[in-house]
Amino acid sequence: MKLQPVALNERIEAIDLMRGFALLGILLVNMLTFHSPYAYVDPYTWFSGSPNAEVFSFIDIFVQASFYPLFSILFGYGLGMQYLRAQQKNAAFAPLAVRRLAVLLVIGMIHAFLIWYGDILITYAVTGFLLLTMIRIPSAWLLGLAAIIYTVPHTLMLLLLFVAVAVDPNFYTGMQEVQSSLAAYPTGTFAEIFSQRLDDWLYHNNFLNFLVMILTILPFLMVGAAAAKWQLIERTARYKKLWIGLATIPLAAGLALKLTPFLFDANYAFVYVQNIFGGPLLAAGYAAIIALVAQHSGISKLLKPLSKAGRMSLTIYITQSIIATTIFYSYGLGLYGQVSVLSGTVIALGIFAVQLIFAEIWFLKFDQGPLEKIWRKLSYQVNFKKSPNSKP
DSSP: OOOOOOOGGGHHHHHHHHHHHHHHHHHHHHHHHHHHGGSSSOOOTTSSSTHHHHHHHHHHHHTTSSHHHHHHHHHHHHHHHHHHHHTTTTOOOOOHHHHHHHHHHHHHHHHHHHHHHOOOOOHHHHHHHHHHHTTTSSSHHHHHHHHHHHHHHHHHHHHHHHHHHHHOOOOOHHHHHHHHHHHTTTTHHHHHHHHHHHHHHHTTTTEEEEEHHHHHHHHHHHHHHHHHHHHTTTTTTHHHHHHHHHHTTHHHHHHHHTTTHHOOOOHHHHHHIIIIIIIHHHHHHHHHHHHHHHHHHHHHHHHHHHHHHTTHHHHHHHHHHHHHHHSSSSSTTTTTTTTOOOHHHHHHHHHHHHHHHHHHHTTTTTTTTTHHHHHHHHOOOOOOOOTTTSSO
């Protein structure tokens, strides 16, 4: 039997709602890199002065490193759901999954090298391939293995960072990279921007960094796949006590760890504690709150625009980069390096509001986002057909 795309009536509202919420958080964080050389500076001094410092602190505590883990877990959850569907229909899972991930890899490469260097889709595709080799492992073992893969290397890295900051507590500022970015993105030719984008991608995806990213993202996918096998989101009402626990203890612990650079010292070690250990805990708390909120039909209806954005998450993610780079790069308005954190955040909220409106209009006629349709066509090898749920 051949697997088919998920029908509209099979979609799970809470998952789409989580994706939509994660897309907003991802944009708020990515906006710092869209409009400034964020990756090469000490953000705690670079974004100084009121209200920049306050806005950055809010993003740093409540948003930074808390939404890509949520989105990664949901990506793994999606793969886990597809695996379960294949089992139920006695259909081959691996060929379809490999095609979907291969297409995603190509989309990620186009995104990274022609639009914005901060792409995450390449990492998702690579870690997705790794997850396929483990998808048959029982959920409890998958969860335990994920914990080991995540905590052991990151704990060792944290110990090394505490040693390093004892020698030199200052952040490294790449002045050459900052100057190069400020010269290329707002005023450079497309060729110069491409060259800078490639340099930035290679800088952030050297062997060590990419290995750290794999060891970070892969466990999230494994957690998502394990949760999908248990159908934790579909059975939120049955596991209500678990979700309430996740909405309290991890949320509180995550917030405490996210505050460490502000309570102690803003150095590499405490920022690592904040992002690597605090971020995922906060993400678990956010996910739990959304899962519980989705059980209330009235609140769920109010948040419907977010869930519609989540239904076209690939389209939303890519168009965020297209819109933002058009605003800040020379082939658009050329505002790179010229806006404050507050202004950038307002722009991000404006972009997301426009995307919510676009999603509302799009789903009046179609049941999938435009890039999702392309992804489906290339993955399932089917022709575009109007859904029976679509309006004429």
